[in-house]
Amino acid sequence: MGKPDSRGGKKSFNKKGSGFKKNSYGSSTPRASKQTVAKQLSDPNSIRLNKYVANSGVCSRRDADIYISAGNVTVNGKPITEMGYKVKLTDEVKFDGRLLNPVKKEYVLLNKPKDFSTTVRDERGRRNVAGLISAASDAKLLPIDKMDKNATGLLLFTNDGDLTKRLKSPINGLRKIYHVVLDRDLRSVDLKRIKEGLMVEEKVVRVQDVSFIDDAPKREVGIEIFSSRNRIVERIFEELDYKVEKIDRVAYAGLTKKDLPRGHWRYLTDQEVINLGMIK
Numbered sequence: 001m002g003k004p005d006s007r008g009g010k011k012s013f014n015k016k017g018s019g020f021k022k023n024s025y026g027s028s029t030p031r032a033s034k035q036t037v038a039k040q041l042s043d044p045n046s047i048r049l050n051k052y053v054a055n056s057g058v059c060s061r062r063d064a065d066i067y068i069s070a071g072n073v074t075v076n077g078k079p080i081t082e083m084g085y086k087v088k089l090t091d092e093v094k095f096d097g098r099l100l101n102p103v104k105k106e107y108v109l110l111n112k113p114k115d116f117s118t119t120v121r122d123e124r125g126r127r128n129v130a131g132l133i134s135a136a137s138d139a140k141l142l143p144i145d146k147m148d149k150n151a152t153g154l155l156l157f158t159n160d161g162d163l164t165k166r167l168k169s170p171i172n173g174l175r176k177i178y179h180v181v182l183d184r185d186l187r188s189v190d191l192k193r194i195k196e197g198l199m200v201e202e203k204v205v206r207v208q209d210v211s212f213i214d215d216a217p218k219r220e221v222g223i224e225i226f227s228s229r230n231r232i233v234e235r236i237f238e239e240l241d242y243k244v245e246k247i248d249r250v251a252y253a254g255l256t257k258k259d260l261p262r263g264h265w266r267y268l269t270d271q272e273v274i275n276l277g278m279i280k
Contacts, residue, residue: 047102048084049073049086049093050065052087053068053093053100055103055104056102058100068080074093075087075092075093076092077092104139106139106159107268107272107273108137108141108265108267109156109255109260109266109267110133110156110265111155111257111262111264112129112152112155113152113262114150115127116128116129116132116149118146119146129155133265136157136267137159139159142157142158143155144167144168146230147249148234150246151249153249153257154255154257156252156255163276167276169228170229174228175254176225176251176252176253177249178222178223178233179213180233181220182220182245183219183243183245184242185219186218186219191211191221193240195210198236198240200235200236201235205227205236207225208224208226210222223236233247234247
């Protein structure tokens with residue numbers, strides 16, 4: 001797979017759409033004996049301390065070595081400065097007093113094809129998006145939000161619970177752009193009603209932009225919206241007596257489908273993860 005550009009998509013509906021702390025423990029910092037380290041290295045149920053720290057998201061593994069040698073990391077209450085030291089997942093590891101979680105956070109972006117369910121467990125036996133990204137990670141990655149079985153487009157998966165909570169919040173202001181195909185041409189008067197704000201189930205829905213697709217029939221529409229209400233795009237058009245025949249999410253929180261074919265997935269870049277992390 002190619003590496004898509006990490007920049008957000010254009011606001012258009014064209015189809016071609018540092019330092020480290022000194023060791024505060026002094027020269028009396030306990031060191032693991034050579035025998036202890038040798039024993040740990042042969043234990044398949046243990047993990048190197050620098051990897052444990054890096055997986056927690058504190059820093060890179062190389063920087064973790066610096067922090068460890070400086071005495072910033074403790075294992076079960078004792079500072080460890082020995083390079084190559086290994087810990088068990090049941091050990092209590094802290095960085096500057098903060099408890100670490102060794103589970104590596106992962107982020108996968110899928111261009112969802114049609115006829116795949118986004119539910120974790122589909123009792124009807126339908127094809128599930130989880131199968132499409134099964135090779136991406138051994139961790140259990142869950143989609144940030146749900147999409148209808150027939151909907152297509154961008155779907156983000158992660159095991160980062162904090163990020164999931166933030167992105168699903170109604171007040172996060174996530175920018176989403178959809179390419180919608182209706183059962184008939186959209187009337188100009190209805191386009192204007194959507195732009196001005198449409199009442200859906202006794203609540204006004206505001207869109208950032210809506211327009212016809214360049215060089216396409218009037219039944220093809222691009223709509224930019226920040227609302228996180230379930231199926232809100234479909235419900236907008238249903239309120240005006242249109243049926244949505246196709247809906248494709250072409251942009252999501254600054255992520256685009258560039259160089260990501262339908263049914264394919266990719267890992268987010270470090271910068272994309274940082275950008276998402278800035279969403280409150």
